[in-house]
Amino acid sequence: xxxxxxxxxxxxxxxxxxxxxxxxxxxxxxxVKIFLAVGxxxxxxxxxxxxxxxxxxxxxxxxxxxxVFGDLCGSVERLKPFEMDSIAVxxxxxxxxxxxxxxxxxxxxxxxxxxxxxxAARTKDRLERGLKALSERAPVVVCMPTLxxxxxxxxxPAQAGSAMLQLQxxxxxxxxxxxxxxxxxxxxxxxxxxxxxxxxRYDLKSDVMTGFPYCLRHASAVGKSLADLVRNPSPxxxxxxxxxxxxxxxxxxxxxxxxISWDLNSHTHMxxxxxxxxxxxxxxxxxxxxxxxxxxxxxxxxxxxxDLLLTRASIFPLEIHWSRxxxxxxxxxxxxxxxxxxxxxxxxxxxxxxxxxxxxxEMECILFPKNNYQGIWDLFKHxxxxxxxxxxxxxxxxxxxxxRESGAWRDIDLSSGSSSDDFLRASDASVVFDSxxxxxxxxxxxxxxxxxxxxxxxxxxxxxxxxxxFSEPAAFLLTVSYKDKFGPLGKIAAIVGKAHGRTLCVNSxxxxxxxxxxxxxHQCLKYLFENFEVQEIAFDYEPTLRNGPLQTFFxxxxxxxxxxxxxxxxxxxxxxxxxxxxxVEGIVRV
Amino acid sequence: xxxxxxxxxxxxxxxxxxxTPDEIRSTSDESVGTWDSLTTVTLAALVQEEFNxxxxxxxxxxxxxxxxxxxxxxxxxxxxx
Numbered sequence: 242x243x244x245x246x247x248x249x250x251x252x253x254x255x256x257x258x259x260x261x262x263x264x265x266x267x268x269x270x271x272x273v274k275i276f277l278a279v280g281x282x283x284x285x286x287x288x289x290x291x292x293x294x295x296x297x298x299x300x301x302x303x304x305x306x307x308x309v310f311g312d313l314c315g316s317v318e319r320l321k322p323f324e325m326d327s328i329a330v331x332x333x334x335x336x337x338x339x340x341x342x343x344x345x346x347x348x349x350x351x352x353x354x355x356x357x358x359x360x361a362a363r364t365k366d367r368l369e370r371g372l373k374a375l376s377e378r379a380p381v382v383v384c385m386p387t388l389x390x391x392x393x394x395x396x397x398p399a400q401a402g403s404a405m406l407q408l409q410x411x412x413x414x415x416x417x418x419x420x421x422x423x424x425x426x427x428x429x430x431x432x433x434x435x436x437x438x439x440x441x442r443y444d445l446k447s448d449v450m451t452g453f454p455y456c457l458r459h460a461s462a463v464g465k466s467l468a469d470l471v472r473n474p475s476p477x478x479x480x481x482x483x484x485x486x487x488x489x490x491x492x493x494x495x496x497x498x499x500x501i502s503w504d505l506n507s508h509t510h511m512x513x514x515x516x517x518x519x520x521x522x523x524x525x526x527x528x529x530x531x532x533x534x535x536x537x538x539x540x541x542x543x544x545x546x547x548d549l550l551l552t553r554a555s556i557f558p559l560e561i562h563w564s565r566x567x568x569x570x571x572x573x574x575x576x577x578x579x580x581x582x583x584x585x586x587x588x589x590x591x592x593x594x595x596x597x598x599x600x601x602x603e604m605e606c607i608l609f610p611k612n613n614y615q616g617i618w619d620l621f622k623h624x625x626x627x628x629x630x631x632x633x634x635x636x637x638x639x640x641x642x643x644x645r646e647s648g649a650w651r652d653i654d655l656s657s658g659s660s661s662d663d664f665l666r667a668s669d670a671s672v673v674f675d676s677x678x679x680x681x682x683x684x685x686x687x688x689x690x691x692x693x694x695x696x697x698x699x700x701x702x703x704x705x706x707x708x709x710x711f712s713e714p715a716a717f718l719l720t721v722s723y724k725d726k727f728g729p730l731g732k733i734a735a736i737v738g739k740a741h742g743r744t745l746c747v748n749s750x751x752x753x754x755x756x757x758x759x760x761x762x763h764q765c766l767k768y769l770f771e772n773f774e775v776q777e778i779a780f781d782y783e784p785t786l787r788n789g790p791l792q793t794f795f796x797x798x799x800x801x802x803x804x805x806x807x808x809x810x811x812x813x814x815x816x817x818x819x820x821x822x823x824x825v826e827g828i829v830r831v
Numbered sequence: 832x833x834x835x836x837x838x839x840x841x842x843x844x845x846x847x848x849x850x851t852p853d854e855i856r857s858t859s860d861e862s863v864g865t866w867d868s869l870t871t872v873t874l875a876a877l878v879q880e881e882f883n884x885x886x887x888x889x890x891x892x893x894x895x896x897x898x899x900x901x902x903x904x905x906x907x908x909x910x911x912x
Contacts, residue, residue, distance in 0.1 A: 256877055259845035284869065285876060450888055451872050457880055 252436065252461045255285055258292035262303075270302045275471065276320055276328045277305050280313035280336035282452035289464030290329060297472045310452065311339075314364060317371035322378035323712070326705045329467045330372065331384045333454065334391075337361035337411065341390065343448055349393035354404040361408055365415045376424035380704040382470035384428040384463055385416045388443050388454060423683055424704065426473070426631055428466045437462035473704070475691050477605070477627045478579045479528035480519065481570060483588040484535060487609045488516060488551065489543075494535055498542045503550070511617045515609075516550035518621050523555040526637025527628050528577055528644060530558055532569035532586075537561040557645045566593045567600035577644060578754040580693070585627055587620075634684045636731035643755050646727035662820055665760065670725035671824040672761060674768050675732075677718050680711040685720050685735035692751035695734075695762065695794070699785035700749060710748075715739040719769070721752070723761055723823075730756055734765060745775045754790075762794055763818050764825065770811045772827065779808045835882075835904060842877040843897055846870060859896035866895075874900065882907075 253261075277283055277290060287305055294303045306325075308316025313336040322328060335342025338360040340353065347353070375381050396402035419425045437459045448454035455463065485492045490509035491501035503513035523529045529551070533540065540561045544553040553559075558576050560569030566588070574581060582603035588594050589609040598606040605627065610616030630637075680686075690701045702710070710716050721734035734752035738745060747769070752762055769778055783805050784792055795803040798817050836856075843855045847863060860866040871894060875886050878900060884907055886894070894900055 255873075255880055256842060256845045259873075259877075263845070263848045284872065288873075446888060447876075450891075453872075457876060 252458055253289060253292060253465070254461075255288065255457050258285075258288045258461070258464075261292040261295050262288065264295065266302045267300070270300060273298055273301045273303050273326050274324060275303065275305045276308070276322075276325045278308045278313060278316045278320070278328060278330045280308075280311055280316075280333060281448075281454055282310055283307045284451065284453040285457060285460045286331065286453075286455060286464055289461045290467055291464075293465050293468030294471065297468055314367050314371060317368065317375060320375060322375050323705070323709055325379045326703055327471045328375055328379055328381045329384075329471060330381060331463065331467070332368065332386055332412075332415075333388055334386045334408070336368075337364045337386075337408075341393075341408070342454075343391060343445065344452065349391075351395050354394070358404055358407045358411070361411050365411050369415055369418055372419055372425060373422050376422050378705075378708055380424050380426070380471070380473070382426045382428065382467055383416075383419055384433075384467060385412050385430065387430065387433060387437075387439075387459070387463060389439060423632065423681065426470045428463075428470060433462055433466055473631065475687075476527075476630045477585055478583040479530065479573075479577055480522060480585045480587065480624070480628070481530045481532050481573055482519065483590070483593065483609065484531060484533040484540065484543075486589040486611050487587060488512065488519075488531070490611070493539050493543050498539065498546065501543060504548075511614060513550060514621070515617065518624060520551045520555055522624065522628055523551070523641065524638075525628070525630065525633055526640045528579075528641060529556050530560070530573045530577070531556055532560045532566050532573065532588075534563050534566070535561050555641065557641060565596060567597050570597055570601060570604070578647075578694075578757075585624070632683065634687070634732075636684055636733075639729055639731050640755075642728050643730040647755055662822075665820075666822045668725040668727070668759075668822070670723065670759060670822060671826065672764050673722040673826045673828065674765075674772075675720045675722065675828045676772075677720075677829075678711055678714075678716060679718070680708045682718060682720060682735075684732045685718055685737075688732070688735045688751050688753065689737065689749050692753060693785075693787040694754050694790045695750075695752040695757070696785065696788045696791060697747065697750040698781055698783035699788060700781075700783075702749075710737065713739065715741050719765075721761060721765060723756055723759065725759075734761060736765060736769070740773055740775075743775055744779070745769060745773045745777075746779045746781065748781045750780070750791075757790065760819060760821055761823070764821050764823050766798075766809070766814055767818065767821065768825065768827070770814065776811045777808050779806065782807055835908070836901060838881055839878070839897070839901055839904065842874065842881055843900075845877065846873055856897055859898070861895075871895070878904070 273294065275290070275294065277287055279286065287307060291303050291305050313332065317330065320328065333342070335344070338357050339345035340347040340349065340357050341361070372381055372383065390405060390408065392398070394402045394405050416427050420427050442456055442459040443454060444456045482488055489501040489503050490507065490512045493501050502509040503516060504510060519529050540559070558573060560572055562569070570586060574584065580603070581601040584604055586594070586597050586604055586606045587609050588597070589611050591608055594606045594608050597604065607620065610620060686702065686707050693699070711718065716739050717737070719736040720732050722732045723730045730753070733756040735749070736747055737749040738747040766778070769775070782795070782803050792803065798814060799807070799809060800817070840852050840855050843858060844850065844852070847855065847858060850858065871891060875891055875894065878884065879886055882904060884904070886903070890903065894903060
């Protein structure tokens, strides 16, 4: 029913994977360099990983390097991560101690078990150090052991003995510790289990004969999981839901406020779970809105029910009227200031789905499968695919608030007339500039890779390129946080550039659309001129289809349409900058 | 040529990029410089998957040409009949 990520689509056969790898790429295709660190022979896993990556990056040339057979820790420790776009690591039990595999005859006697566990724990510590160090330089994805432990324990297979549990604890501890690090992503073993049955993963004959321990089906599944984590797609930004027979069961206009339900007794529990999922998404910074053909007064009363799991405070805006759903969606998109392709629409009525899809072909429109338990469960999982993110930032917790408050700004005349000056002066705004030479600000990385409208050139950074940029001494990152009497917007802008003496070059400059109309962009330039003590700033500017707001900003400052790579003098800036009312604070991190 | 031969040619073509079907039918570890032990392992895995057969470990070292794979499959097919 839904498009799926790792593990849930039909598995790729080896011949298909090899044929995908033979597809020609353009001569000028950029290269994606991946290091595959495994302790076993990489063989078909390398093939499947390469094919999955080719499918995900069809315009790129995929180059996979592999480590040394039988030495996972050594491969990790010797690797030069700056040369790689991503590092994929597959840990198996035999990497923790060779006696946990079949290619070693080191002994499985009961008295060996304590030493095996201790040895595995030591290797775990070594791997943990190595992987965390690597992740400082390049994104690392890790698949923890997927194969069954060998029949080496003195308990019956039905009984989990102490040694086995200690080994599982070692692995769980490693995974949990790694998952805390930025730049390290762990393959979800639960998802892997869904298409690669644990009992059908191990190929003993292949392991003994060639050193490759996986059945082809399992190699395909692991390759897909790794590739999916390497890709790390940007999540969708918002979800628009219907109310009747979707957020709750029943038609509130007919059944009344007390007649709608989402509980076990009414056999409408799945709607309660849907509310719970939406509340979870909202808590993670996903925007949630309602588009419903209904009587606003009745809906108001429905939202007064205290047993709703998705409260009204978590929803913005609510479009409740009898007009077409596509009109509601249009208004919601304008309020959020996001594009249709970053939003999901959910409704139980196929006609509404068709109408909205017709108006917004780029939007994912999902029919809510009411009365279909498994269908709703699959919907929940699909929403996690669409909205899942590698980590939560402070901005995720305040996004809804700032979008809601941005309504106060929306109608201000931008032409620096006295009325907007008065409004800005009274807004009690403060701007904090945070300067660093480190790559570690994931919010800045996220902003640069997802902002379209106020974006200097539309250029994106890969995770490795991001880290590599800051290896140059002249590189700097300036992030901008903002708050006013309406509340904080959090970190809303990022400027990346290089400062060589009296020359300042800005390579990337983005600002969230939530921060428009506040003259923050002017304050950014003022800060750059003053703090870098330069008379001129060179911008790596390029027009894109979507960076119109930035083009307009430069036109107003410069007096003419900016050209690629244009420069702005301090004199011209000072002649054209409107009044600025922010309190400014600067933080410099060494 | 039989349908089984065509499928075997496809298996080889996925490993030996750029060879024509005729060239593939005369392929051996001596005629193709890049054919090494890992190539044999890959070809064996492809054939096992494509033809749903299990190749005996002791036979693997003798599967050093297209003709050897073709003969091996023919023998298996005959046994099944």
